[in-house]
Amino acid sequence: MNEPVLYYTPGTCALSELICLEWIGEPYRLCRVARDERASEAFLALNPHGSVPVMRFGDRVMAENLALLLRLADTNPSAKLAPPAGSPERDELHFWLSYIGSRFHVAFYPVFKASRYSDREDLAEHLKQQALLQVGKELAFLNERFTGRQHAVGDSRTVVDAYFSATGRWGRRFFDYPAVSPEFDRYLKGLEADPGVARALKIEAGEIEGPDGALLGHVALA
Template identity: 35%
Template sequence: MKLYYLPGACSFVPHTALEWIGKPYEAEAVNRDKIKSPEYLALNPQGAVPLLVDGDFALSQNIAILTYLDNLHPEAKLFGSNTAQDKAKAMRWLSFFNSDVHKAFTPFFRLPPYAQGNEALTAEIRQNAADNVLRMLEIANDHLEHHAFFGERLCVTDVYLYTMLGWAKRVGLDVSHLTHFKSFIERVEADKGVDAVRVQEGLK
């Protein structure tokens, strides 16, 4: 089993899942040129990470990959629990992070063509994005007031939020008013699997 990843990208989540599973796997760091190459596009026409290859089976999209790994290795409890309701709750938060919060970060990394070269419009788009991201992160912060994690224990959902908090720091978003994130980050980084992936991806 092989995972293609960009350091610090959302592929950090399945990378951590593979560490938690504890079975042999390969992880190959790729760059922007690699994921647009004909060879890579043949496996993932979106030209994005993560990409998981298991034998002759290639799978993209985080939720699909995480569900596949969870089905193969239920003992790892990647969603924090194997009960239907607990997994559903963790999956709900994962869907929110993957579909809503992740998408809101897009203007920081890739501007629409009509905004390129227009400084005023770029600033406006990114300010709107910042407001949107912070609004949604506040929802996550509120949850952490009464919960240590987004599953019954540390799970892939938490790692997704942790990854995006790294993006927030990278693009200069101030989340200091969201006071539960500091201890949350500390709890996530205390995990041996997360720590191993941080080392592998050059993030530590």
């Protein structure tokens, strides 16, 4: 089995890689990993941190979202998911990847798992509300930066758009996007209309198991 395998959990940032694999269009396989399975011996052998995404490329296993997104872009140049190295556009891509990973993505950690920061149940709601204040600030920033833009970098899709497709939706259950961040909301809705994004969402939801198109099917964790 030489095709890349993406280990993912629905609802996580691993959707980024799934979208990119659909955009690339080369054969790949998936392994759906339940949240509790990420603490299993089989999964920890792949990634001791117990997090997704993880990808297997032949005998090589890689983890961490940014590393995987850049590898997928750089090893599949015909998909044009990243500008040339050294260009101003590539600098902008690096900015956005760093921003999502260090500010937007992590702002949600206390919202979804306050226990990471405190084992006191009485503080959980406080931590969540404080985190949502920060998410709100990021949505205001994104609203300004995405005014009139269809893509994060230049005029075509990149791995940044895949990353925002995965993480940008997380705030919808807490915020009225059209009211608090209408430009970012418009940008996200435009991405959702992309055939590759729409298909990746169906795969994540279990509506497509494969083999179907580039997706050859799912494999077992163990």
